[in-house]
Amino acid sequence: MPNQGNSTRKVDVLIIGGGVIGCSLALRLAQAKLQVTVLDRNEIGLEASSAAAGMIGPHAEAVEPADFFNLSVASRDLYPQFATEIEELSGERVGYRRDGTLLVSFADKDDLDLENVYHIQKNLGFAPARLTASQVLEAVPRLSPQVRGGLLLPGDHWVDNERLMHALFIAGRRLGVSFHTRSAVRKLNGRDRRVQSLEVDSGTSAAPSIYTAERYVLAAGSWSGELAATLGLSLPMTPCRGQMLEFESAWELPIIVRHGLHYLVPRSGRRIAMGTTAEYAGFDRVVTGEGLRSIVTGVAELTPHLADMHFRRAWAGLRPDTADHLPILGYGDWENLLFATGHFRHGILLAPITAQLLAELILSGQASQPLDLYRPARFGP
C-alpha cells in the first residue's frame, strides 16, 4: 500500500545508488543548484566503488570498441581536474597519481599480448614504451627475475578509491546533496512511461517511505536489474565478483604492475592491493579459498617477495556487468528515468565523464557526445 507511506518528499533528482557514479552525478547536479537526493541500500560507496583497486586505466583495460576507448580516455582526461575539484570541495585527499601502468611478460603469450597493446596504443597516437627485462627490474626491483619484458603505459592513472568515495560524500554534503543511507528502494512506481514515485524500506516501520522527484536516475550497479524489473523493464545486469587482498609490504611498489587478471596496486602507507578474480556467482560477496589461491599464486609469479608482505584484509566486490560489457547511459523509454549503470570494471575510470554527460542530459536535454552505443533500449524493451 504505497500511498499509505509515512512520508513524501519531492526533489529535482532522485539518484538510486550512492556509488562513485551516483555521487559524482549528484555533485555535478548540486553544482547546478538542483535539489538532489541520493538513496543507498547500505552506506555510501560501500559496494563496487570501494571494492575496486582504483585503477584509471583506459590503456591497460579497454581498447575496444573504439568509441568506448575514446569515452574512457575522455574520462581519464577529466580526472586531474575532477580530483582537484573534489579535494578542494571536501578538504580531503583522494590520492590521485599519474605514474602509469606497467604490463609485464613472463611467457610467449604475454609477449604477444604486449605487442598487440603496443601497436593499438601507437596507432591511436599514444606513447607506450617497450621495456627490456632489465629496464623492468630497474623500474620495479622487487619483481621476479623471470620477467621477460614490459610495456609502460604512461596514460594510465590511479586514485585511492576509498578516499575518493569519502571525499565525494563530504563534497556532496557541503553542496547540499541529501544522502539517505540504509534506504533500500523496493519498487519504482510509474505509468504511461513516467516514473511517479519510489518505495523505500523505512527500517522498523511497516509502511515504506515514498519518494518523488522530477527525475530519477538508476545508478545502482549490480542491483539495477532487479530495480528496473519493478517497472517491467529488462536490464541484462549480472554481478561479476572480484576478490581482492591487501598487504602491507616491507618495500615500496612504485607503480601499478599488471599481468593478465593479476595486478599489484600501490596504496598509501606501503599497502599493496592485489587482485583479482572474475566470477559470475550471484550476489554472494564472499572471499573463497579458490580466490585466495588464484590471486596469491598469480602474484607469486610476479614477485618472489611474498614473505615480507603482511596480510591486512581480503574482500570481494560485485562489478555490474552487462550483456555486452558496456555501460547503460542516458534515457530509455521512460521520460523521466535515466540510467547510469553497468560500468562493469570501469566505474572509477568512467565516473567523471558519466557525471558530466548525465548532468548535461538532465540540465539541457542534450549530451555533448552521442550515447547511442550505451542506450538502455539496446537490450530490447
Add this chain to the structure above:
Amino acid sequence: MPNQGNSTRKVDVLIIGGGVIGCSLALRLAQAKLQVTVLDRNEIGLEASSAAAGMIGPHAEAVEPADFFNLSVASRDLYPQFATEIEELSGERVGYRRDGTLLVSFADKDDLDLENVYHIQKNLGFAPARLTASQVLEAVPRLSPQVRGGLLLPGDHWVDNERLMHALFIAGRRLGVSFHTRSAVRKLNGRDRRVQSLEVDSGTSAAPSIYTAERYVLAAGSWSGELAATLGLSLPMTPCRGQMLEFESAWELPIIVRHGLHYLVPRSGRRIAMGTTAEYAGFDRVVTGEGLRSIVTGVAELTPHLADMHFRRAWAGLRPDTADHLPILGYGDWENLLFATGHFRHGILLAPITAQLLAELILSGQASQPLDLYRPARFGP
C-alpha cells in the same frame, strides 16, 4: 627501583603465562586448595594456545623419542577425563572429539611416510588402518580424486582449543584462581638460587607492581627465554611461527586430514581450519603473502573444492620451540622456580600431563614419572 612498587602480594604459586599450560596447572593447584595467581602480558590464552588447530595427535605428530611419545600418549589418555572435568567445572563445552586423524598420500614419498608411521604405530601396539584411495574418498568425499591412499590413526583426538581456553579460564575463576591479564612480567628478582619477587608493569603507573609467592612457575611459551634471562638463566627458546586460515565450507569435513605440514581441521559450524607454516622469524606474529600462498596451494592439492569455502580469517601464532624440540619441565637450579614451557607444537596435547606432573612436584616434591629428558638444566646453566 623495584622496592618502591605500588603493591605486594604473596600467594602460594605465581604462574607466569596464561596459556593452556599455565591455566591447566592453575586449575590443578586450585583444586588442591592452593592460592594461585596467573599473570599474562595479554589476555588469557591469546597466544599459541588460541592460535593452534586443536589437534591432540600423538600418533600423527610425535613418535620419537619413545619417552616423549609415551608422554604424549599418556596426556592424550588423560584428555577424555580432563575435557569432561573442565566442562563440568565451567559449564562450557570444549568440543572434544575422538574421530582420529587421516593421513593421506599423493606421491611415492607420502606412501613411504605412511608405511613408516604404520609400522611404528603397529610395533607400539596401536591400531593404525591402511585405507585404499576409494576408502579415503568414501570417508572424506570432498578430497581430491588424485589421492593414492591413506592411514587412519584412530588414537588422535582433537578439541576446540579456543573454547578450551575460555572454559579453563571460567573453571579456574570458579575455583578461586586469580587472573591478572595485561600484566607483563618485566623481571624476576632472586638471589642464592631463590626467586624473591616478580616485577610487573602496572599500566599507566610509573613504578612496577611487585608480586611475591612461595613458588613461581615459568609457563610463558615463546617469551620464557627472555624472562629466564632476567635471572641470568639461558633457555634456548625460539618462537616458531605458524600461520593459519579459517574458512566456512559448504560441505562437512568429518575428520582431520593431514598431508605433511598441511592439514584441514573441522570446527563447529562447518568451519575448517587450515594450516600451517613453520617459520623462525622472531616475535612477528603476522600472516604473510608467502604463508597464504603455501597453505592454500597445499590445501588445493588435498581438495579441489576451494571455491565453496568462504574465507573467515587468517592468523599466526608463535610455537615455543626449544633447541631439541622437547619441552622444559620441572625444577632447575633455583629451589622455588619451576618450568612448564617449550611445548612447541604440542601444548594443547600435553596440557593435562604437564599440569598433573607439575602439580605433583609442587604438592609432594615428586612427580609420578621421571622428567630427566625435560629438565631445564640440560641446556647448561
